[in-house]
Amino acid sequence: MSPASSTSPTETPAGAASSSPAPDTKAECEPLQFAIPEPDTSVVKAPVPGLEDFGQDQMAPFYESLAAVARGKRKEPRRIGIYGDSNMTRDFITGQLRRELQKLFGDSGHGYIGLARPWSWYLHMDVRHNFDKTAWKPFNMATTQVADRYYGFGGIAPQNIQSKARTWVATAKEGSPVGTKLDHVEIYYLKKPKHGSFEVLVDKKHFADVDTAGPEVEAGRLVFDLPEGPHRIDIVTGPKLVRLLGAVLERKTPGVVVDSIGIGGVNSELLARADRDLVIQTLKMRKHELFVLLTGAIEPDSPKHGAAMKEVIERHREARPGVPFILMSPPDLAGGSLNAPTKSVRINQVAKAKLKTAREAKTLFWDFRGAMGGEQSIVNFAQHKMAWTDFIHLTEPGGRLMGRRFAIALLRDFRRYLGQHPSAGCAYEPATAADE
Numbered sequence: 001m002s003p004a005s006s007t008s009p010t011e012t013p014a015g016a017a018s019s020s021p022a023p024d025t026k027a028e029c030e031p032l033q034f035a036i037p038e039p040d041t042s043v044v045k046a047p048v049p050g051l052e053d054f055g056q057d058q059m060a061p062f063y064e065s066l067a068a069v070a071r072g073k074r075k076e077p078r079r080i081g082i083y084g085d086s087n088m089t090r091d092f093i094t095g096q097l098r099r100e101l102q103k104l105f106g107d108s109g110h111g112y113i114g115l116a117r118p119w120s121w122y123l124h125m126d127v128r129h130n131f132d133k134t135a136w137k138p139f140n141m142a143t144t145q146v147a148d149r150y151y152g153f154g155g156i157a158p159q160n161i162q163s164k165a166r167t168w169v170a171t172a173k174e175g176s177p178v179g180t181k182l183d184h185v186e187i188y189y190l191k192k193p194k195h196g197s198f199e200v201l202v203d204k205k206h207f208a209d210v211d212t213a214g215p216e217v218e219a220g221r222l223v224f225d226l227p228e229g230p231h232r233i234d235i236v237t238g239p240k241l242v243r244l245l246g247a248v249l250e251r252k253t254p255g256v257v258v259d260s261i262g263i264g265g266v267n268s269e270l271l272a273r274a275d276r277d278l279v280i281q282t283l284k285m286r287k288h289e290l291f292v293l294l295t296g297a298i299e300p301d302s303p304k305h306g307a308a309m310k311e312v313i314e315r316h317r318e319a320r321p322g323v324p325f326i327l328m329s330p331p332d333l334a335g336g337s338l339n340a341p342t343k344s345v346r347i348n349q350v351a352k353a354k355l356k357t358a359r360e361a362k363t364l365f366w367d368f369r370g371a372m373g374g375e376q377s378i379v380n381f382a383q384h385k386m387a388w389t390d391f392i393h394l395t396e397p398g399g400r401l402m403g404r405r406f407a408i409a410l411l412r413d414f415r416r417y418l419g420q421h422p423s424a425g426c427a428y429e430p431a432t433a434a435d436e
Contacts, residue, residue, distance in 0.1 A: 029071070029423055029426040031418065031422045032067060032070050032071070032418055032422075032424070032425075034070070034104055034411070034415075035104075036408060036411045036412060036415065037100060037404060037407065037408060037411075038408075039404070039405055039408055040401060040404070043380065043381075043384045043386065043401075044371075044372065044373050044377070044380070044401065044405075045373065046370065046371065046372070046373040046374065046377070048371055048405050048408050048409050048412070049366060049367040049370045049371055049409065050409060050412065050413065051326070051364055051365070051366055051409055051410070051413045052358070052364060052365040052366070052367075053364050054358055054359050054361075054362045054363060054364065054365065055362040055363070055364070057417075058324040058325075058363075058364055059290075059324050059364065059413060059414075059417065060417065061289070061322055061323070061324070062078065062289050062290050062323075062324055063413075063414050063417045063418075063421075063424060064421075064424050064425055064428065065078055065289060065425070065428065066078050066105065066256075066414065066425070067418065067424035067425025067426075067428075068425035068428030069105050069106065069254045069255065069256070069425075070104075070105055070425065071425045071426065071428075072254065073425060073426075073428045074254055074425070074428055075252070075253075075254055076254075077106075077108030077109070077250060077251075077253075077254065077255050077256060077257045078105070078108075078255075078256045078257070078289055078290075079111065079256075079257045079259060079286065079287060079288045079289055079290075080097075080101075080256065080257070080258045080259065080288065080289070080290045080291075080292065081112075081153070081259045081261055081286070081288040081290070081291050081292070082094050082097075082258065082259065082260060082261060082291075082292040082293075082294065083155075083261045083262075083263075083266075083271065083291075083292065083293045083294065083295070084260075084261070084262045084263075084266075084293075084294040084295060085142075085262070085263065085264065085265060085266045085267065085294075085295045085296070085297050085298065086119075086121075086262070086264040086265060086297060086392075086393060087262075087294070087297070087331055087392075087393060087394055087399065088260055088261070088262025088263075088294065089119060089121060089122045089123075089262035089263070089264050090121060090122075090123055090262070090396070090399065091123065091124040091125045091260045091262065092125070092394060092395075092396050092398070092399025092400050092403065093294070093394070093399045093400075093402050093403040093406070094258050094259075094260035094262075094403060095124065095125030095126060095258075095260065095399075095400070095403065096125075096399070096400040096401075096402075096403030096404050096407070097258050097403040097404075097406055097407050098110075098111075098125070098126070098178065098256070098257075098258035098260075099125075099126070099177055099178055100403070100404060100407035100411075101256040101258065101407060101410075102178045102255055102256055103177075103178075104411075105254070105255050105256045106253060106254050106255025106256065107178045107179070107181075107251065107253075107255050108250055108251050108253055108254070108255030108256060108257045109179065109181075109182050109184070109248075109249050109250035109251040109255075109257055110124065110126060110127045110171075110172075110178075110179045110182075110249045110250075110257075111248060111249065111250065111257040111258055111259040111260070112154060112246055112247070112248050112259035112260070112261065112286070113127060113129060113169055113246065113247055113248075113249070113260075114140075114154055114155075114156030114158075114246050115129075115131070115156070115158055115167045115169070115235065115244045115246060115247055116131040116136040116138060116156075116158035116165075116167040116244065117129065117130065117131055117138070117167075118138030118139075118140045118143070118144065118156055118158065118264070119138075119143070119264045121264075122262070122264070124260060125179075126172040126176045126177065126178050126179035127169065127170070127171065127172055127179050127249065128169070128170040128171070128172065128173065128232075129167075129168065129169040129170070130167070130168060131158075131165075131166065131167035131168070132165055132166045132167070134162075135160055135161060135162050135164070135165030135166065135237075136158045136159065136160055136161060136165055136167065137158065137159045137160075137161050138156075138158050139151070139156075139157045139158060139159055139243070140155055140156045140157065140263055140264070140266075141155040141156075141263050141266050141270045141271065141273070141274055142155075142263055142264060142265035142266040142267075142270050143264055143265045146159075148217075148275070149273060149274050149275045150190055150192075150217065150243070150275050150278050151245070151274045151275070151278070151279075152188060152190075152219060152245040152246065152274075152278050152279060152281075152282035153261065153279050153282045153283045153286065154188070154245055154246040154261055154282070155261065155263040155266060155271070155274065156245075156246060156263065157190065157243050157244065157245055158243070158244055159241060159242065159243040159244075160237040160241065160242050163237065163238060163239040164236055164237065164238075165236070165237045165242075166234060166235070166236045166237075167234075167235050167244070168232060168233060168234040168235065169232070169233050169247050169249060170230070170231065170232035170233065171230045171231055171232075171249065174230070179249075180230060181228050181229055181230060181251060182226065182228070182229075182230075182231055182249045182250060182251055183225055183226050183227065183228035183229075183250075183251055183252055184223075184224075184225050184226075184248075184249075184250040184251065184252050185222075185223070185224055185225075185226065185231075185233055185247070185248065185249060185250075186221055186222070186223050186247065186248035186250075186285075187200065187210070187221065187222040187233075187235065187244070187246075187247050187248075188219060188220070188221050188244070188245035188246045188247070188248075188282060188285070189210070189212050189219075189220045189221070189222075189242065189243065189244050189245055190212065190217070190219065190220065190243040190244075190245060190278075191212055191213070191214035191216075191217065191218050191219070191220040192212065192213070192214060192217050192243070193213060193214065193215065193216070193217075194213060194240070194241075195212040195213050195214075195240060195241050195242060195243070196211075196212060196213070196237065196238045196239065196240025196241055196242050197209055197210060197211045197212060197213075197237075197238045197240070197242070198210050198212065198235050198236060198237045198238065198242050198244075199235070199236045199237075199238075200222065200233065200234070200235060201233070201234040201235075201236065202226060202231060202232070202233060203231055203232055204232065204234065207224075208222065208224070210222050212242055212243070217278070218278075218281060219245065219278055219281040219282045219285065221285055225252070228251065233247065233249075235247075245282060248286075259286070259288065265298060266295065266298075267295050267297075267298050267299045267300070267305075267308075268293075268295060268299060268305055268308035268309045268312055269300070269304055269305070269308040271295075271308070271312045272308040272309075272311040272312050272315075276315060279315055279319075280315060280318060280319040283315070283316060283319035283320060284319050284320070287320070288320060288323060289320075289323055290323065290324055290326070291316050291320075291323060291324070291325045291326065292325075292326045292328065293309070293312065293313075293325070293326070293327050293328060294328040294330070294331070294368060295330065296329075296330020296331055296333065296347060296350050296351075296354075297330070297331070297333065297392050299330060299350045299353075301345075301346045301349040301350060301353070305350065305353050306353050306356065306357045306360075309327065309353075309354070309357045309361070310357060310360070310361050313325050313327070313357075313361050313363060324363075324364055325361075325363045325364065326363065326364040326365065326366055327354055327357060327358040327361075327363045327364070327365050327366075328354065328365070328366050328367075328368040329351045329354050329355065329365075329366070329367045329368050329369040329370065330347055330350050330351055330354065330368065330369060331368055331369060331372065331378070331392075331394065331402075332347065332369045332372050332373070332374070332375065332376065332377045332378040332381075333346075333347040333378055333391060333392055334376055334378050334379055334391040335391065336391075337389070338379070338382060338383065338389055341376065341379045341391065343375065343376060347369075348375070351369055366406065366409060368402065368406070371402065371405045371406070371409070372402065378391045378392075379391065381394065381398050385397065386398030386401060
């Protein structure tokens with residue numbers, strides 16, 4: 001079990017064209033069949049909105065490779081990166097989406113997770129993780145910023161404040177619906193002059209030592225494989241500074257991975273302020289094939305909001321050309337109390353800005369707020385204990401309901417694509433050896 005180390009990113013093509021072929025006239029193999037879950041309308045009566053595409057069939061590359069996974073022709077997992085603010089830090093939305101997609105297409109592992117938990121409520125579903133609370137400075141893009149802005153795409157970059165600082169991640173407990181096994185691990189970190197080293201332990205046994213010092217600032221990555229099964233990965237620093245950028249837990253098996261990139265208190269402007277080069281370096285390493293942005297709680301109602309969203313989108317397009325980007329409307333938000341709720345003028349303007357930006361940047365768009373039921377729907381969620389009475393944060397039932405609704409929207413759109421291209425995925429071949 002000797003580790004393979006990569007300390008600088010390698011350019012990886014997206015591996016797919018940016019537009020779809022003409023509709024098939026004859027299927028080359030059997031049409032794909034899969035069941036789409038039905039939305040729960042006991043509380044939310046609103047229909048599930050469809051995806052809007054302001055480009056030209058931008059989901060085609062993702063759907064072609066997803067079809068190849070379903071047909072057993074694609075070995076590499078399909079990776080979805082979903083950015084969000086505090087509503088994403090508990091992984092309820094993304095966790096349910098992960099469960100729904102992995103149930104249909106295969107469990108390729110948990111994916112990305114931030115290290116050293118910068119907020120006490122930062123807890124992902126179907127994985128275990130914790131840290132020594134007195135040993136880390138929890139830098140992140142929003143609530144505890146660092147002057148150099150070196151966070152990587154994940155937005156969470158803890159730095160040790162003492163020797164032998166420990167943080168760890170592990171597979172889900174036995175009996176969890178997904179995430180109970182892994183055989184592939186990646187640890188992202190910052191290489192910087194005068195920085196120190198960390199030790200990696202696998203199942204509490206020494207595995208590797210990693211030196212994070214380097215002549216210039218760049219992203220580093222330790223990559224290694226393990227026998228498939230339950231595992232725990234510990235990271236323990238030496239006496240010098242070490243900054244971690246996140247970890248990846250995966251299985252080298254066909255399926256889907258949903259990276260939950262939740263950053264408490266973040267908005268588009270803060271995402272756009274992170275060091276551009278490091279974000280792009282780490283995105284190239286990670287090889288997502290679909291990006292999603294869901295923010296709103298503290299998005300400003302200002303012209304800067306649209307410009308910041310466009311910068312975020314452009315960074316991802318530069319790092320991963322041809323990869324589709326879905327911009328979502330914000331979750332609903334209200335003021336007042338359960339007895340006297342008030343409407344939010346700001347969230348109405350933020351929703352309009354998201355849609356306007358999606359049109360101008362030619363991304364895809366999904367109306368998350370509409371899927372909740374529209375204006376004042378957060379009050380209905382709170383009345384049914386699917387949101388807190390702050391009228392901002394979804395509880396686990398509310399988050400999971402919305403994750404399921406987004407899964408339904410994606411799967412319905414995938415079925416639409418398969419109706420036009422019944423042989424999707426039949427002739428799949430990886431663009432490069434690196435894709436597999």
